[in-house]
Amino acid sequence: MLEARDIACLKGSRWLLRGVALRVEPGEVLWIEGRNGSGKTTLLRMLCGLTPPDEGVIQWVGQPIVDAGEAYRRELLYLGHANALKDDLTLEENLRSAMQIAGRTARSDEFDEVLAQCGLIDRRELPVRVLSQGQRRRVALSRLWFPDAPKLWILDEPFAALDVESVQRLSDRLGRHLDGGGMAVLTTHQEVALPAGRTQRLRLDA
Amino acid sequence: MLEARDIACLKGSRWLLRGVALRVEPGEVLWIEGRNGSGKTTLLRMLCGLTPPDEGVIQWVGQPIVDAGEAYRRELLYLGHANALKDDLTLEENLRSAMQIAGRTARSDEFDEVLAQCGLIDRRELPVRVLSQGQRRRVALSRLWFPDAPKLWILDEPFAALDVESVQRLSDRLGRHLDGGGMAVLTTHQEVALPAGRTQRLRLDA
Amino acid sequence: MKPRHKRFALVAGGVAALCIAAALILNAFNSNLVFFYSPTQVAAHEAPAGRSFRIGGMVESGSLQRQPDGVTVRFVVTDTAKSIPVLYEGILPDLFKEGKGVVAEGKLEGDGVFRASQVLAKHDENYMPPEAASAVEKAQKAEQESQRTLVLDKSAARGAENKP
Amino acid sequence: MSFNWFRYSSPQTFYPLAGRLAPFFWIAAVALTIAGLYIGFFVAPTDFQQGDSYRIIFIHVPAAWMSMFIYVVMAGWAAAGLIFNTRLSSMMANALAPTGALMTAIALWTGALWGRPTWGTWWVWDARLTSELILLFLYVGFMALHASIDDPRRADKAAAILAIVGVVNVPIIYFSVKWWNTLHQGSSVSITRAPSMASTMLLGMLVMVFAFWAYSIATALTRVRGIILERERHAAWVAQLGTE
Amino acid sequence: MRDALRAVFLRDILQAWRRRADWLTTFFFFIIVVSLFPLGVGPEPAILRVIAPGILWVAALLASMLALPRMFASDYTDGTLEQLTLAPQPLSLLVLSKIVAHWLLTGLPLVLMGPLLGLQFGMAPDMLPVLFYSLLLGTPCLSLIGAIGAGLTLGVRGSGVVALLVLPLYIPVLIFGSGAVEAVGVGTAPGGHLSLLGAVLMISLVVSPLASAAAVRVALE
Amino acid sequence: MRDALRAVFLRDILQAWRRRADWLTTFFFFIIVVSLFPLGVGPEPAILRVIAPGILWVAALLASMLALPRMFASDYTDGTLEQLTLAPQPLSLLVLSKIVAHWLLTGLPLVLMGPLLGLQFGMAPDMLPVLFYSLLLGTPCLSLIGAIGAGLTLGVRGSGVVALLVLPLYIPVLIFGSGAVEAVGVGTAPGGHLSLLGAVLMISLVVSPLASAAAVRVALE
C-alpha cells in the first residue's frame, strides 16, 4: 500500500540515496538498516512527506502522497529522533494534546489504561522535564498503544534509550499491530526480535 | 581509586537512590544497569561532581572530589546524553575546541588519525548540523581516541544510536583503555561485550 | 603557573579592579552629579546653558511677588552667596514659603532670569512643633549673621552635625 | 540556661518554635501599632512647616527602613543557605521576601503620597527614589526567579545568588541623599548626632518602627511555617503532625 | 590555561560568524529601534535632539538584552556547559571568555554605530565622542550584568524572567550613560558620569564572572 | 477539526500558565521599557507628554517582538512542529491557533496596560480610549506579522536575514498606531489611522497563517 519508486536524495553535492524502491503491504513491517549516516532518517522523512525527494515518487494506496494529503496524514503516525514533548506539561497533558492534534480524541480511562501498560502510570502528574531519557521516549511511544491507532507507523530508532523490558513490550505491540493489518517502517541498530516472516529488510549503504 | 559510599539522592519527594556504594580500581570498568528512570544518569552526574549528592561522599584517590577540584577534573572525561557539539561548526572545529577546553592541545595530524579511526575523515569539513544522529555521537566519542586521554571515563549511554561496527570499535577502545590502567563507568541498555573479568556490574532498581 | 599562583593572580586582579572602582567613585563625587544646581554653581557657569535644568536653594525672604494676572509669580532663589531671580507661571506647592528650600526646573534665559516650568518645595530634615521652630529660627538667625554659613539643606545638614 | 541554636536550625525543630513565637509577635505588632498610631496622630504636635501631612512619616519611615533591613537579612539567610547548605536558611529568605517587597511598596507609595503635598510632585527620578524602586524590582525578581524554578533546592541557590548580587543596592539607597543632591531630604535620625526632630514625633516614629519589626517577624515566622510544611510534606514528622 | 580560554572565545566568535544573521539582528534591532522613534514621536528636530541620548542608550540597552538568551542557552541544551563546568580551568574564567566574546559581537557594533546614529539625530559634534566613550564603558557592563541574569534563568520555566532580573540592574548604567551625553549637551563636564560608569564596569568585572559561574553551576545540578 | 485547533491553542495557553513568569515578563518588560524612557530622556513633563504615544507604541512593539522567538522555536527543537505538519488539519490553521494563543498571552496584557501607563505620562483623558483601540487593533498585527519572521528564522542560516525584512513591516503598524493617538492629541479625528490599522489587521490575518505555515514547512525540510 505504501510504495516508493526510484527515490533519490541529494545531500550537499553527493547522492545520499539513489534508486531506492520499497513496498509495504498491510501486515508487514519494513526494517531499514544501514550504517550511521546511510540515509535512514532522510528516507523516513521523505516517506512521511516532510522532505520532498529529489527524484522518484512515493505513493499511498496508489496515489502520490502529496496529492493524498490529509487522507494520508490521517493514516500516518511518525515518531522521529525528537520526542515532541513539552517539558512543562505533565505526561498526561502532553499525551492528550498530541492525540488531539493527530485528530483522535481519547477518553480518560483510555489514558489510564495506556499509561499503565507502558509502566508510566505513577509518573502521570510529573512534568516531562524531570523524566529520564528512556521515560520520555516511552511517553512518546505510548501513542502507539491507543486503540484505533493509525495504520501506518513510521518510527525512527524507536528502541533507542529503552530498557530491555520496554523493548520487548514495544516489539510485542508491533506484532499485534501487524496482526490487525497495520504496516510499519522502522530503523534500529539494535538486534530486535521482529515478527518473523512478516519482516522485510532494506539495506541502505553509504 | 574512584570510590563512593552511601550515596543518596532525593528527587521530588522520593528517594531515587539510597545507600549506593561503588569502587572502581585502575583497569576496571563499572557497568551501571537499571530500568529507565532508575537513576543511572543521576548517579553519573554525581560522580562527575555536577550534582552534589544529598548524602554520602565521593572520593578520588582518597580525597573528596569537591576538594580534589581541578586535579580530579583533569583526570576525568564525561560524556552525557547530550553531545556538546555546536551545529554550526565543522566536525574538526568542534573537536579541536572540545579538546582545548578539556585542557589538551592536540596536533593536526593527531586529528586526522583519530577521525580516520572513527570513520569520520570524509566528513571533517561538514558542519555538524548535517550529520546523522549516530555520526554526531561518534564525533563526541572520538575524544576517547586521542593519546593521553584522561584516566577516568564516565560515559552515559555511549552506544546509543551507534551502528554495529561503531559499537564494536568503541568496546575495543574501552578494552585498550583498561589495559593501560584506565577506569570507566558507563551505562547502557544494549548487551555489549565488555572485557570479561574486569567488568563490575551495579544494578540500580527503581 | 601553579594553581596557587594562579589563584593569587586572580585574587590580586579582583582586588585591583575593586580599588580602581573605589577611586573612580571618589572621583565622581568630586564632580557635579546632581539633581539640582545651586545658584553659586549657576553663577560659575557649571550649570547647563540653553537647556532646562534644576536649581535649588532658599526662597529669599521678601522676594516673592505675585504678578497682576494672579498666576505668575516672581521670586529669588539664593544660597546666600549668589541669587537668581525666577519667574514661574502656575500653582505653587503648599510648602512653598519665603525662607524655605525650593527646587525649580526650567531654563536660564539670556536676561539672567530663570523661567521655571515646575517648582518643587524642598524641605529639610527638621521636624518640630511651630513654637519650637520659631525659637530655633531666632537662634539660627543670630548664628547665621555671625557665621554666614550656607543655608542650603545640604550644608544645613552638615551644620547640624556640629550643633550641640 | 544554655540555649542550643543548632537544635533549632533544622526545620523539624524550628517549626514548633516558630509556632510558639509567632503569636507573641503578632500581639506585639498590633499593640505597638495602636500605640504608635495613637502617639502619631493624637500626641505628636503638628509640624512647623508641613502641618499635619508630615504624619505620613509614621508609616513611611518605618517601612523604608524595614525595606532595606529585610533585604540585607534576606540576603544573609540566602547566603547562609548557599554556603552551608542549610535548608532552614533558604526557607527564611523565602519567607522574608514578600514582607520586604510589601515594605518597599509601602515606602514607595507613602513616599509618593507624601511628595505630592510637600514637594509638589508624586515622583522624581532622584537617586533615593530610583534606587528604592530598584529594590522593589529586586524583591520581585527574587520571588519570580524562585517561583520559576521547580526544584526547590535549585531555586534556593539561584535566588540566593541574585539576592547577594543585589545587596550592592542597599548602601546606595541609604547614602544616596548624602552622595548626591536629591529632592528627598537627608536623614533626620542618625547615630552620630541628636535627631533633628521633636521628641514626641521621634517617639511615635520609633514605636511604629518596633511595630513594623514585630509585624515583619510575625509574618516571616508564620510564612516560614507554611514553607516548612510545604517543603517537608513528605517527611515523617509532618505526617505525624497531621495525625496528632 | 590560556588555550582553554582562547578556545572558548574563538568558538563563540566562529559560531557567530557562521550564524551572521543572528548577530546582525541585534545590530539591526538597534538601528531600527533608534529609527522608529522619529516615526513614533514625530519629526520635530528640537524634541528629537533633546531625547536623542536617552533613546540611543535605551535602544543599546534593549538590543544587548535581546541578545542575552544566546549567551548560555544553546550551550545549556547541547551539553557544552557541562563540559565547561568539568574543564580543569576555573569556570568563572571560562564564563568571562564567553562574556567577552558576547560583548565583541553585540556590544562593540553598538559602540561603533552609536555616534553615527547620534549624528542622524542632530547631536552636537562634541556630544559624539562622549556618546562613544559612554557606550564603550557601558555596553561591557550590560554584557557582564546580563550574564548573571542569563545564567540564573537557565533551565527556568520561562526564558523571559531574564528581563525582569536584568533590567533593574541596568538602570544605573542607563542613567550614567545617558547622563554623560546629556551633560555635554547642556554644557557641563561628563567626567563624573563616566567615572561612575567606569566604577560599575570594574565592579561588575569582578562580581559577574563569579556570580554567573555560580549560577551556571546551580542550573546544571 | 475544532478539536485539533483547540488542542494546539490550549496546549500553548497551558504551557504559558506553567511558565507564568514568561508572559509576566513580556508585561513587565513593557512597563519597564516605558519607565526607562523618562530616565534616559529626562523628566521634563512637557516633552514626556509629547513623546508618550510614540514611546508606548515602540515599547509595545518591542515587547511583542521579544516574545516572538517563543512562538515556534521550542516546537521546532522538540519535534512538535513535525507533528503539527503531519497532522490531518491544514497547517495554516494550526499555526493560526498558535498565533491567537500568543497574542492572548503577550498582546492582550499590553492592550490592557497601555492606557494605565499613558495616564502615568500625563496623557489627556480623551487620548486613552484611542490608545486602547489602537493597541487592540495593532498588537494582533504584530503577532501575525511576527509569526512570519519567527517561522523564517527557524531554518538554517541565511533565512535570518529574511526575518529582518519582517521587522520593517512593523513600521506601518507603529505609524498608524501612534498616529491615531497623536491625532487626538492635536485635536483631529483618529478614524483614518484606526481604519488603516484595521486594514493591516485583515490583510495580515489572511497572509500570515499561509506564509508562516510555508516558512515552517521549509524549515523542516
Ligand code: HEM
Ligand atoms: C516615592 C517617594 C519616596 C521614597 C521612595 C522614599 C524612600 C525613603 C527611604 C528608602 C528612606 C529610608 C532611608 C533613610 O533612612 O535614610 C526614607 C526615609 C525618609 N523619608 Fe522618604 N521617600 C520618599 C518620599 C518622601 C517624602 C515625600 C518625604 C517627606 C516630605 C520623605 C521623608 C522621609 C523621612 C523623614 C525619612 C527618614 C529619614 C531618616 O531619618 O533616616 N520621604 N525615604
Ligand SMILES: Nc1ncnc2c1ncn2[C@@H]1O[C@H](COP(=O)(O)OP(=O)(O)OP(=O)(O)O)[C@@H](O)[C@H]1O
Ligand atoms: N549538506 C550535506 N553535505 C554532505 N553530506 C550531507 C549533507 N547533509 C547531510 N549529509 C549526510 O547525509 C546523511 C544523513 O543521514 P541520515 O540522518 O539520514 O542518517 P541515518 O541513516 O539516519 O543515520 P543514523 O543511523 O546515524 O541515524 C549523513 O551521512 C550526512 O553526513
Ligand SMILES: Nc1ncnc2c1ncn2[C@@H]1O[C@H](COP(=O)(O)OP(=O)(O)OP(=O)(O)O)[C@@H](O)[C@H]1O
Ligand atoms: N521532581 C521529581 N519528582 C519525581 N521524580 C523525579 C523528579 N525528578 C526526577 N525524577 C525521577 O528521577 C529519575 C531520574 O532518572 P535518571 O535520568 O537518572 O534515569 P536513568 O536511569 O538515566 O534512566 P534512562 O535509562 O531512561 O536514561 C526518573 O525516574 C524521574 O522520573
Ligand SMILES: [Mg+2]
Ligand atoms: Mg537517523
Ligand SMILES: [Mg+2]
Ligand atoms: Mg539516563
